[in-house]
Amino acid sequence: MPAYVNSPSDPASRPGAMKILVVGGYGVGKTTLVGAISEIEPLTTEADVTEASTDQDRTAGTEAKATTTVALDFGRITLLRHGLQLLLFGAPGQPRFWFMWDDLATGALGAVVMADTRRLADCFPIVEYCERLRLPFVVAVNEFDGSFPYLAEEVRDALALTERVPIRTCDAREPASVQAVLITLAEHALALHRAQRPLTH
Amino acid sequence: MDPDAGRAWNEDSEIGRLRLYSLTGGRTAPTQPLDLASLVHASAAHPGPLDGEHRQIHSLVRTEARSIAELAGLLRQPATVVKILVADLLDSGALVHATPYFDADPTNVEILERVLAGLRELAL
Secondary structure, eight states, rough: OOOGGOTTOOGGGGGGGEEEEEESSTTTTTTHHHHHHOSSSSSSEEEEEEEEEEOTTTOOTTEEEEEEEEEEEEEEEEEEGGGGEEEEEEEESGGGGGGGGHHHHTTTTEEEEEGGGGGGGGGGHHHHHHHTOOOOEEEEEOOOOOOOOHHHHHHHHHTTTTTSOEEEOOTTOHHHHHHHHHHHHHHHHHHHHEEEEHOOO | OOOTTSSSSOOOOOHHHHHHHHHHOOOOOOOOOOOOEEEEEOOOOOOOOHHHHHHHHHTTSSOOOEEHHHHHHTSSSSSHHHHHHHHHHHHHHSEEEESSSSSSTTTTTHHHHHHHHHHHHOOO
16 A cells, blocks of 8 residues: 555645646657656657637537547656646647647646747747736747757747746756756746735735 | 557557457546546555456556556556546546645645745756
């Protein structure tokens, strides 16, 4: 019997799970980033997702829905002392995969939007979607060999991001670099939710 | 562990589809709501005899809680199928939901402080 069954007062023994999304265009390094920080061998998870109709003149409550299967990169970080498993989901960012976001984003802490400076336009729809869902996100510029070094402010201008959205460069292969990105995301989410918390006491 | 574990499951075969159908007894929905982040672990009760996939799931969560997403990746089965199988095991009492010490609500400031502290402590 697992030890945790008998120790209900110990957070480590009663873990909860929280999702973090990692999104970006094809080949931007999502799988690499998840693999760099995951404590388990990164897995591929085949998930069914519901596709909401994009029909503009649909009537509320009568949206046509279809189900499709997508492959997600999956990795895990256990914060043992805090009784939490962070579940990392690397998800395709192309517009044709938007439909999966509603499912994935529900209950998620936030998203790491991975940007390749050679193809910044890939990020537009993702950024727009995060903003619409009010999902906290940070932009991580993956520094490839041969990628053009941009200044954060140039990326901010190009993606029309507000001052509040953090932008970081990272090396998706380096655990410490990925850790720094996730810390930035958690700090950002915390700041947003602190600001939104009603001042009742 | 299966050396192929984690490789994407290939649904583009008739055999694959038939196998899925037999795994779930033709069912297409779990008996209780589960999502990719649902965590389960083995209960203290002896599970009784289990067939292949149910036994695999049970043994994977004997010493630690795992999410539906992780189990699906390890078993190389679609999450939908794993949800059905996990729900069977929850119904029979062989598995239980990991009931977290606190509600893992991502908008809760106290939880986010824990996440942040945990990420900073992470020794890589």
